[in-house]
Amino acid sequence: xxxxxxxxxxxxxxxxxxxxxxxxxxxxxxxxxxxxxxxxxxxxxxxxxxxxxxxxxxxxxxxxxxxxxxxxxxxxxxxxxxxxxxxxxxxxxxxxxxxxxxxxxxxxxxxxxxxxxxxxxxxxxxxxxxxxxxxxxxxxxxxxxxxxxxxxxxxxxxxxxxxxxxxxxxxxxxxxxxxxxxxxxxxxxxxxxxxxxxxxxxxxxxxxxxxxxxxxxxxxxxxxxxxxxxxxxxxxxxxxxxxxxxxxxxxxxxxxxxxxxxxxxxxxxxxxxxxxxxxxxxxxxxxxxxxxxxxxxxxxxxxxxxxxxxxxxxxxxxxxxxxxxxxxxxxxxxxxxxxxxxxxxxxxxxxxxxxxxxxxxxxxxxxxxxxxxxxxxxxxxxxxxxxxxxxxxxxxxxxxxxxxxxxxxxxx
Numbered sequence: 001x002x003x004x005x006x007x008x009x010x011x012x013x014x015x016x017x018x019x020x021x022x023x024x025x026x027x028x029x030x031x032x033x034x035x036x037x038x039x040x041x042x043x044x045x046x047x048x049x050x051x052x053x054x055x056x057x058x059x060x061x062x063x064x065x066x067x068x069x070x071x072x073x074x075x076x077x078x079x080x081x082x083x084x085x086x087x088x089x090x091x092x093x094x095x096x097x098x099x100x101x102x103x104x105x106x107x108x109x110x111x112x113x114x115x116x117x118x119x120x121x122x123x124x125x126x127x128x129x130x131x132x133x134x135x136x137x138x139x140x141x142x143x144x145x146x147x148x149x150x151x152x153x154x155x156x157x158x159x160x161x162x163x164x165x166x167x168x169x170x171x172x173x174x175x176x177x178x179x180x181x182x183x184x185x186x187x188x189x190x191x192x193x194x195x196x197x198x199x200x201x202x203x204x205x206x207x208x209x210x211x212x213x214x215x216x217x218x219x220x221x222x223x224x225x226x227x228x229x230x231x232x233x234x235x236x237x238x239x240x241x242x243x244x245x246x247x248x249x250x251x252x253x254x255x256x257x258x259x260x261x262x263x264x265x266x267x268x269x270x271x272x273x274x275x276x277x278x279x280x281x282x283x284x285x286x287x288x289x290x291x292x293x294x295x296x297x298x299x300x301x302x303x304x305x306x307x308x309x310x311x312x313x314x315x316x317x318x319x320x321x322x323x324x325x326x327x328x329x330x331x332x333x334x335x336x337x338x339x340x341x342x343x344x345x346x347x348x349x350x351x352x353x354x355x356x357x358x359x360x361x362x363x364x365x366x367x368x369x370x371x372x373x374x375x376x377x378x379x380x381x382x383x384x385x386x387x388x389x390x391x392x393x394x395x396x397x398x399x400x401x402x403x404x405x406x407x408x409x410x411x412x
Contacts, residue, residue: 017377049113
């Protein structure tokens with residue numbers, strides 16, 4: 001139904017970036033309304049919490065910022081203003097204490113997203129923020145008003161401030177359809193096409209390999225790849241053999257380089273280090289200790305520590321002639337090549353690259369062609385690996401734009 005009080009600030013999208021912007025705007029005295037297309041807000045945030053809700057990361061701050069690659073200089077001001085420590089303090093203010101895991105990742109002690117979101121929404125509503133579900137932004141009227149389709153009416157709004165927080169282009173079932181991109185381009189606002197980020201890759205495994213090893217973890221491996229610009233990327237951790245190809249943390253960590261290599265050359269080769277704790281020389285020494293009557297399987301199991309999924313991967317990615325040359329096997333264990341020519345689908349990616357180009361924004365994420373309108377979160381053309389970086393940047397960008405819109409910064 002039409003609102004009795006016309007909002008002075010409208011936030012479109014109820015994810016972390018949008019809700020953080022709403023918090024800042026409300027604290028500055030604005031009448032704030034949040035419109036979200038889903039039956040409840042924060043659905044992708046809750047989905048992220050299934051694995052424990054990795055809020056942020058405790059690594060050295062320069063290294064943290066560097067995770068954003070070419071976009072790091074553009075995001076650094078907002079990240080510096082709301083860094084990992086500030087995010088943890090903010091969560092503590094909601095009664096949600098956090099801890100640093102062995103990998104440096106930061107989690108709520110309860111390792112759930114729902115308690116944090118519930119307390120946050122209580123705080124927002126207590127401050128006067130109105131949250132409207134099942135309201136779909138339809139673009140602008142000819143006069144420039146926001147058109148929002150609700151369950152019963154189409155609203156036409158002219159707030160002083162608009163913050164767009166519509167998300168990226170993956171996990172459409174949770175509300176991030178990415179369809180807003182076309183509406184912005186129709187207004188002459190440049191956007192980069194969507195690309196999968198933090199994604200898996202398809203590979204034509206043999207049926208017998210998949211029958212035995214689909215879903216099997218590859219524990220403590222390292223993946224490396226050289227991108228189309230000659231930069232070497234590597235990531236260590238536990239990967240997973242999937243029926244469609246490969247996935248898991250280390251794969252996601254180098255996925256941008258593999259994806260871009262495929263786009264540039266049609267294919268990209270990455271290399272598995274199946275034993276990153278031992279050097280090539282140590283493996284060569286271990287192989288040299290084999291007994292003349294030892295079978296190949298025993299040599300690999302006893303001398304090289306390879307068994308199960310790792311051994312199966314080595315065998316399936318090499319020829320019989322390569323496996324027969326025992327002295328050459330250590331080099332394969334340290335750099336086992338696998339070539340990909342296809343990412344998993346965009347909608348299945350954990351996050352996306354692409355979106356609204358930074359060239360369309362000022363330093364506070366206001367759209368130059370639409371004064372008073374801001375864009376935050378995964379709408380912007382940036383990407384980062386998993387590990388808390390994505391969420392931190394969403395929170396930080398929402399806070400940055402919300403404070404800017406409230407006049408917290410002196411503009412040139």
